[in-house]
Amino acid sequence: MLEEALQEINRGTAEIIDIERITKLLTAYFDEGKTYTVKAGFDPTAPDLHLGHTVLLQKLATFQKYGGRVQFLIGDFTATIGDPTGKSATRKVLTSEDIVKNIASYTTQAFKILDENKTDIVYNKDWLEPLGALGMLELASNLTVARMLERDDFSKRYASQTPIAVSEFMYPLLQGYDSVYLKSDIEIGGTDQKFNLLMGRQLQKAYGVKKQQAVLMMPILEGLDGVQKMSKSLGNYIGVTDEANDMFGKILSISDALMWRYFELLSTKSLLEIQVIKDGVVDGSLHPKKVKEELALEITARFHTQDLATKAKEEFEKVHAKSQIPTDMASFTFNETIWIAKALVECKISASTSQARRDIKQGAVKIDQIKVSDEQLQLQSGEYVLQMGKRKFAKVKVN
């Protein structure tokens, strides 16, 4: 039992610090039913969760299965400072209204994966605001500049002469102080958080918390492009609220190399099963596309239903393999004859009429599956299916 739990917890992790602590916590749970706390911090910056976030959430859910109580920490205070992100640019500061709005949608989405009864939502404003200037200075005295510059992100920026705001130096301290206040037993986060996570341990020690938190790091999930990390601002994400069809299509569009990454971090298949599939692809007995479809099915079903996932797959085949038109698409009605380029803009298929004309010129636009060559074409009354490229469709009715 303990073995199994440890294995599941270990899965896909980038690094675990103080595994002994985790083992002890689990043992105490199995022997005496004692629970423990697992902290994870979330920035209420983007209101929508994507698969990148779910990597962490899934790990939290695993802990919940084995006696962990999740401290779902909303960084509403720290969000007003701005974290030194991987993008190495000083981040925009959010207004408190933005934050409140974001939190609401954030948590409801998170509970698609987390067990609500085993989760405490906490806000770091509650203890960081009362900390005051004195408390802040006291906190800051625990850290030297040299040590701060050890942080990879900072040292890179420092070396490349990119500016670092002093307030950004405070961020790891505050995040670490969260762990002091919450007396967290375990904290999990992305590998990019390593420095901050370790700061939690250091500060807990400095403030006399008896046992320091164990730290578990998950790798950063790459976005659809396979290079940048998945993030909404880069537009390379799969949102947990994406439509089943969308979700399926997006997963299928990732590269083969990236697919394995997604298997490891998102699939619930065991590592052994994944290895078998991998071998199958290597020796040619399995087609990579089939394998990717399996993955897409699994993930789509998790956020929707098995039924919807299967439908998404059928729909996908219909549209792409047999190049038929999709079952559902946005429809628009016009009351008079309309110029094709205008119609494309109105249906949000092309960004501007200039763009629409270019698209037509390049032979990307089809009406009822037939290529449009006349860019002056007027749509007379009737019903049409407009198509641009492989993915954009719209149903049009002209009265």
Next chain:
RNA sequence: GGUGAGAUAGUCAAGUGGCCAACGACGGCAGACUGUAAAUCUGCUCCCUAUGGGUUCGAAGGUUCGACUCCUUCUCUCACCA
């Protein structure tokens, strides 16, 4: 506070009076090939019913027949020194 450098399309980055809607790279979109993969090749990439017109090069003025290019002021950024 002092000195110097700089601000050009989604990003990086050329352009120092007309040849500039502005080289190039990346990204993005589309076409071919495919498995809506990768790789490769090709085209497109400010707006406007367009062999034309309009609006762009941090902002506002000015010089000029003509300005991304020259002048003035302003805003912002960076570096070095204190």
